[in-house]
Amino acid sequence: MAKVCIENLRKQFGASVAVSDFTLDIAEGELVTFLGPSGCGKTTTLRMIAGFIAPTSGRILIGDTDVTRLPVHKRDTGMVFQRYALFPHMTVAENVAFGLEMHKVPRAERDGKIRRVLDMVRMTELRDRYPRQLSGGQQQRVAIARALAIEPKVFLLDEPLSNLDAKLRVEVREEIRALQQRLGLTTIFVTHDQEEALAIADRMAIMNDGIVQQVGSPDTLYERPANLFVADFLGKMNVFKGRGNAHSVFETAAGQRIAAADGAQATHLGVRPERVRLQAQPAGANALAGVVESSLYLGSVLEVRVRLDGGDRLVSQIVNGGERSAAPAPGERVYACFEPADCVAFTQ
């Protein structure tokens, strides 16, 4: 395994910029997810690291080697593709063996290595099956085994779970994470699913329009999003437009005053829906009076929309605790209460 350094990477297709000024150091054994909406440049970046796309400018280093100009087959990356991409004319074992043969691993050693990686992904029994005889989850396991058999310096995954159904997605995701930690794999995992990204990442890089918006641990990104895009993309966020002052008070455009921990220069103030409690009586630093507009039943949580007296709207998420926490009915008067420390200030 090796560290990966990406320096000022840029890719232009004609006049359109797919990735610009991408700089990121990934430590040995670290799992970094690239997260963003489709077209944000995350897959393009991954494909530049694998060597399928030549960058317009910038450098990629794997270990201490500059691989920017190296062809795909000499980069020693192990990639897992969205649609599995198994060799349809080869058995499971032959799929895994192909990379070993290309790397000139002596025939005598191949069998042992094949057995080891297939054991890792629990596919040993199906080693003589053809890809078409396997389920989606099994195919993706074989693809993982094929990528890892060559003992790559970096493990690359391009939306590897998006073709699996919801339950399997969580299962394979956990397997990938466990495998990655056990083997200490330097891993880049591209996804557009925020829950997936949060669940397995050591660090995440959130991208939009070809630009990295923020890099950090999942909790940093969730608790302290650097800008409105990150705040909105990762989870949900109530955002008020307005102006902060030096006394830690934020006044919304509609005139609502909110006590915030910081943000003298703020133009926007955000608070996560699950940090907003709805109470019959005011309590705490922020207790904004309003009327319930609607309430949405989402299973494990209830989502209640409140129209504040000043005109601002706000969403509160309440954990569904059965009868003890029945959501207030539409039309009911409530106080939306939250702590100043839970407010995030943005300056635009």
Add this chain to the structure above:
Amino acid sequence: MQTSSQNGRGSRWLGAGLAFPASLVVLIIIMVPILQLARYSFNHFDPAELMQTAFTFENYAKFFGDPYYRDIFLTTLWIAALCTVLALVLGFPVAYFLARTQSRYKSLFVILLVFPLMVGNVVRAAGWMVALGNAGVVNAVLQGLGLIDKPVALMYTPAAVVIGTTAVVMPYLILTLQSVLEGMDLSVEEAARNVGASFFTTFRRIVLPIAAPGVAAGTMLVFILCMNAYATPVLLGGSGLTMMAPALYDQITKASNWPFGAALAVVLVCGTLVIALISNWLIHRRYVKTMAS
């Protein structure tokens, strides 16, 4: 389960019933002339009386007994094989390029490829006559370059027929191969390169085996077209080279020997069919059995 299987059987019968009239028409249109021809091939030919209804193998005996006609068949076979191989070798890279290119001119390339198909074989052969003649473009260029002193006879040689026929069938092959290659998941090739295979190794070990059944089908189509070529061999081969289709046409129109012409036609059809079946079987044994879904 029982009801659903009954439904399945019911809709199968319904489907067969609906397809039956059209299938019947097609069957009649295609099979009746061939069967009639096959029947003619057993008739007797009398130079004075022309065709007489009979049941004799004399026409086949004549074909297999006369080295002249046997040679025509063998010539047809090797010309067709050569043209097919040439078209495959030259066409595969073009098809691969067309299938994988991201160029915005891709549709223009495809139109250029289809364009010759809009012009009849006869006209295209006429074009080759101009190009390959003693005063043609090819000789002029070779002379201009000082490679030859006097014009080389290209017309009415096997070379002219091979060039002309290959050019005729190439677009069909390229278009077939292109659609086969486009149907292949690009990430499979990428996966091969990712685990250490070079471009050419990927082509040989991954692309070729996966594309084999489609390539075989396209190649077979082209081989059949070559076996049955008429206009190109007549115009470019002249009397220097005779292939099966011109030979049987001569029998029917010039010699008025319908029975023998019909026998030649049956030999051509059956010969082509046997070769097609054998190679299909070989390809299946080599590639398809692991790929079938």
